[in-house]
Amino acid sequence: MAEERTTRRVTRRRVRTRANLLDAAFEVFAAKGFGRVSIEEVCEAAGYSRGAFYSNFASLDELFFALYRQRADLIARQVAEALAGDGPGLDVPASVDRVTEVLLLDHDWLLVKTDFLVHAARDPAVARTLLEHRATLRGAIADRLGRDRGPDALPAVLGGADAAARAVVAAYDGVTTQLLLDKDVDGARAWLKQLLTALLTEGGAHPGSIPERHPAKAPAKALEKHPE
Numbered sequence: 001m002a003e004e005r006t007t008r009r010v011t012r013r014r015v016r017t018r019a020n021l022l023d024a025a026f027e028v029f030a031a032k033g034f035g036r037v038s039i040e041e042v043c044e045a046a047g048y049s050r051g052a053f054y055s056n057f058a059s060l061d062e063l064f065f066a067l068y069r070q071r072a073d074l075i076a077r078q079v080a081e082a083l084a085g086d087g088p089g090l091d092v093p094a095s096v097d098r099v100t101e102v103l104l105l106d107h108d109w110l111l112v113k114t115d116f117l118v119h120a121a122r123d124p125a126v127a128r129t130l131l132e133h134r135a136t137l138r139g140a141i142a143d144r145l146g147r148d149r150g151p152d153a154l155p156a157v158l159g160g161a162d163a164a165a166r167a168v169v170a171a172y173d174g175v176t177t178q179l180l181l182d183k184d185v186d187g188a189r190a191w192l193k194q195l196l197t198a199l200l201t202e203g204g205a206h207p208g209s210i211p212e213r214h215p216a217k218a219p220a221k222a223l224e225k226h227p228e
Helices: 002-032 039-046 050-054 060-083 092-102 107-121 124-145 161-182 185-200 220-225
Strands: none
Touching: 002 039, 002 050, 002 060, 002 107, 039 050, 039 060, 060 092, 060 107, 060 124, 092 185, 107 124, 107 161, 124 161, 161 185
16 A cells, blocks of 8 residues: 555656656747757756656657647647537637637747747658647547538638638648747737638628738838848
């Protein structure tokens, strides 16, 4: 019995250590970028030794992938739960409202995600797993969109629920790329809401309601050097 209690304590401690390492790694990766971070820096940020690191991860690559998977799974759950709120029919405006309110739009996460995408582009094995995660997200969206057969069915131009799901993910990718540059989270949510509504209905809201996006103001000296 005592041995069983000890095992449970060790297991809980290891889970906590792993979670702390992931949280610390997220901060370090977001601040410095993957490829510029050492195991020692992650351990120092988490307050652990290299031994604690290696008892949970075989390498920095493995930790980086675990961090990505953790956040990607969270996004997939958020989308699935937000889309599950309707009954048999799909209320597009209400679903879009829920998705855009809960969807993870975090600048630090986007920095880490972009690093991971670049890393995956150079490593076929990582790319395959990343594609699987994206397919899972699209599948959750397509499954929900595919249930609607009422008068507000998806626009025919989308070619079905699978294509509509790809369009939704592409819209999210585009909005988050802009967010990386201007850091305007509220604007990103408003823009994503308008894009998704337009995608999933026949034209969505009136064009005038789409918020105008302004590029960041360039320094005066830069404008003088590059008047074009």
